[in-house]
Amino acid sequence: MLIIKAGGGADINLEGIAADLAELIEPFVVVLGANALRDRVAGQLGQPKVELTSVSGYTSVYSDQDAIDLIMMSYAGLRNRRFVEMCQRQGVNALGLTGLDGRLIEGARNRGIRVRAEGKTLLKRDFSGKPKRANGPLLELLLDNGYRPVLTIPIVDEQGFAINSENDDIVNTLQDALHAARIVQLIEAPGFLDNHDDPTSLVTQMSRTELEQREDQVTGRMKRKMLALRKLFAAGAAEVIIADGRVAQPVHEALAGKGTLIR
Amino acid sequence: MLIIKAGGGADINLEGIAADLAELIEPFVVVLGANALRDRVAGQLGQPKVELTSVSGYTSVYSDQDAIDLIMMSYAGLRNRRFVEMCQRQGVNALGLTGLDGRLIEGARNRGIRVRAEGKTLLKRDFSGKPKRANGPLLELLLDNGYRPVLTIPIVDEQGFAINSENDDIVNTLQDALHAARIVQLIEAPGFLDNHDDPTSLVTQMSRTELEQREDQVTGRMKRKMLALRKLFAAGAAEVIIADGRVAQPVHEALAGKGTLIR
Numbered sequence: 001m002l003i004i005k006a007g008g009g010a011d012i013n014l015e016g017i018a019a020d021l022a023e024l025i026e027p028f029v030v031v032l033g034a035n036a037l038r039d040r041v042a043g044q045l046g047q048p049k050v051e052l053t054s055v056s057g058y059t060s061v062y063s064d065q066d067a068i069d070l071i072m073m074s075y076a077g078l079r080n081r082r083f084v085e086m087c088q089r090q091g092v093n094a095l096g097l098t099g100l101d102g103r104l105i106e107g108a109r110n111r112g113i114r115v116r117a118e119g120k121t122l123l124k125r126d127f128s129g130k131p132k133r134a135n136g137p138l139l140e141l142l143l144d145n146g147y148r149p150v151l152t153i154p155i156v157d158e159q160g161f162a163i164n165s166e167n168d169d170i171v172n173t174l175q176d177a178l179h180a181a182r183i184v185q186l187i188e189a190p191g192f193l194d195n196h197d198d199p200t201s202l203v204t205q206m207s208r209t210e211l212e213q214r215e216d217q218v219t220g221r222m223k224r225k226m227l228a229l230r231k232l233f234a235a236g237a238a239e240v241i242i243a244d245g246r247v248a249q250p251v252h253e254a255l256a257g258k259g260t261l262i263r
Numbered sequence: 264m265l266i267i268k269a270g271g272g273a274d275i276n277l278e279g280i281a282a283d284l285a286e287l288i289e290p291f292v293v294v295l296g297a298n299a300l301r302d303r304v305a306g307q308l309g310q311p312k313v314e315l316t317s318v319s320g321y322t323s324v325y326s327d328q329d330a331i332d333l334i335m336m337s338y339a340g341l342r343n344r345r346f347v348e349m350c351q352r353q354g355v356n357a358l359g360l361t362g363l364d365g366r367l368i369e370g371a372r373n374r375g376i377r378v379r380a381e382g383k384t385l386l387k388r389d390f391s392g393k394p395k396r397a398n399g400p401l402l403e404l405l406l407d408n409g410y411r412p413v414l415t416i417p418i419v420d421e422q423g424f425a426i427n428s429e430n431d432d433i434v435n436t437l438q439d440a441l442h443a444a445r446i447v448q449l450i451e452a453p454g455f456l457d458n459h460d461d462p463t464s465l466v467t468q469m470s471r472t473e474l475e476q477r478e479d480q481v482t483g484r485m486k487r488k489m490l491a492l493r494k495l496f497a498a499g500a501a502e503v504i505i506a507d508g509r510v511a512q513p514v515h516e517a518l519a520g521k522g523t524l525i526r
Contacts, residue, residue, distance in 0.1 A: 072341050077336040077337070077341065080339075085423060088366065089423035098359070101358040141408055145404060147365045161352065
């Protein structure tokens with residue numbers, strides 16, 4: 001069992017990934033990002049990104065219903081179905097899903113962000129949250145019958161609402177349910193870089209101890225990513241491979257030892 | 264087993280349909296239209312509808328790759344996932360699919376339209392076609408495990424391409440696979456009208472013989488619809504109900520005898 005997460009950058013080679021999947025013998029689940037595509041569609045629609053600054057000074061994206069519409073169009077609609085088409089063109093029997101479908105990824109909706117407005121502190125609640133559990137029986141039902149699930153946001157909250165969520169956290173809930181031996185993360189870089197700005201500073205191997213040490217050295221979004229990686233091992237992953245999603249054969253090269261191997 | 268087809272008009276009461284589905288005991292599959300939504304999104308994107316006139320004078324929509332993108336955004340993205348969300352809010356474990364997913368609806372791509380351009384006759388081939396078969400085992404796998412499939416275009420062609428298709432024809436392939444006893448079609452009218460322009464001219468009952476007679480009296484799109492209806496009976500349907508999708512409880516009222524009952 002393999003979990004493959006493809007980043008949502010504009011340069012990720014989705015056609016190459018689909019062609020590689022046709023060569024795989026073991027079953028797999030794919031999680032797709034679509035940040036760049038979403039931003040492009042938002043631009044075409046003239047739909048601005050709404051951001052809020054909390055009373056504690058933290059700025060975050062506010063996922064209102066228009067933002068969920070946009071996610072449904074760009075992630076669940078365009079990205080997911082065009083990738084399923086690429087897979088079907090290669091003979092891979094892909095089946096696209098969001099976390100809503102069959103309650104595949106259930107999450108807890110965020111409680112809200114405290115903001116100052118008109119001299120008062122208000123709690124503004126949006127449609128975003130943390131994934132808590134994946135529907136393992138549904139995934140196994142599909143995998144056992146030869147289908148290859150392709151997953152995008154949104155996910156579903158306790159009350160059935162569509163909510164936005166982070167793919168790193170979704171991969172963690174998938175791993176809790178599937179106990180994959182290997183997880184491949186395809187990004188717009190050669191792998192984990194010692195120096196973020198230097199593409200030649202690739203770290204080719206990393207132990208779990210080193211992963212924890214590095215987690216202490218970073219902040220913000222990178223810290224969240226490192227924590228998500230650590231949780232994958234806690235959930236039984238033997239190997240996590242972070243590799244270049246822009247090359248001709250992204251999955252093939254990742255499994256052949258390019259990129260960063262963490263174990 | 265019940266197949267429910269909801270039209271793509273702006274006034275179809277999708278929330279009401281989702282609430283009704285929560286009351287159903289028998290399993291069902293839903294097929295959703297989204298014409299009005301697609302046209303709205305096309306307008307927001309400034310994407311014009313491309314039409315071609317064939318050498319024989321017949322005008323039809325030309326489904327280029329932009330049109331398929333639009334279908335993926337509006338049908339597979341927005342319409343399908345918002346409806347799945349409405350269902351999940353009501354406790355119905357809906358699961359949204361297109362014909363691409365697991366090759367759920369396989370079709371044959373159209374050969375092309377003969378057009379005159381620059382003094383020559385050219386064959387212009389688009390991404391549209393006729394559905395030929397539904398993946399019955401996948402539908403049964405989902406239904407037997409408590410999931411309720413919600414289906415929208417696109418469908419998949421022999422080579423894995425996403426293609427546009429008519430929902431009436433899709434319902435026919437579903438019926439060939441599922442042999443539903445009843446098929447409910449929810450439209451923006453009280454049912455089948457004797458006079459298209461007079462909403463009080465509802466035909467409450469129609470025999471299969473009468474259906475065939477009426478097919479001879481109509482032309483164009485309506486003739487295609489009547490032919491599709493006739494094929495449903497040929498594929499084993501006991502009853503087809505054409506009813507108002509705009510009322511408070513569309514499915515409930517259709518099953519309670521409102522609309523047109525054909526048997």
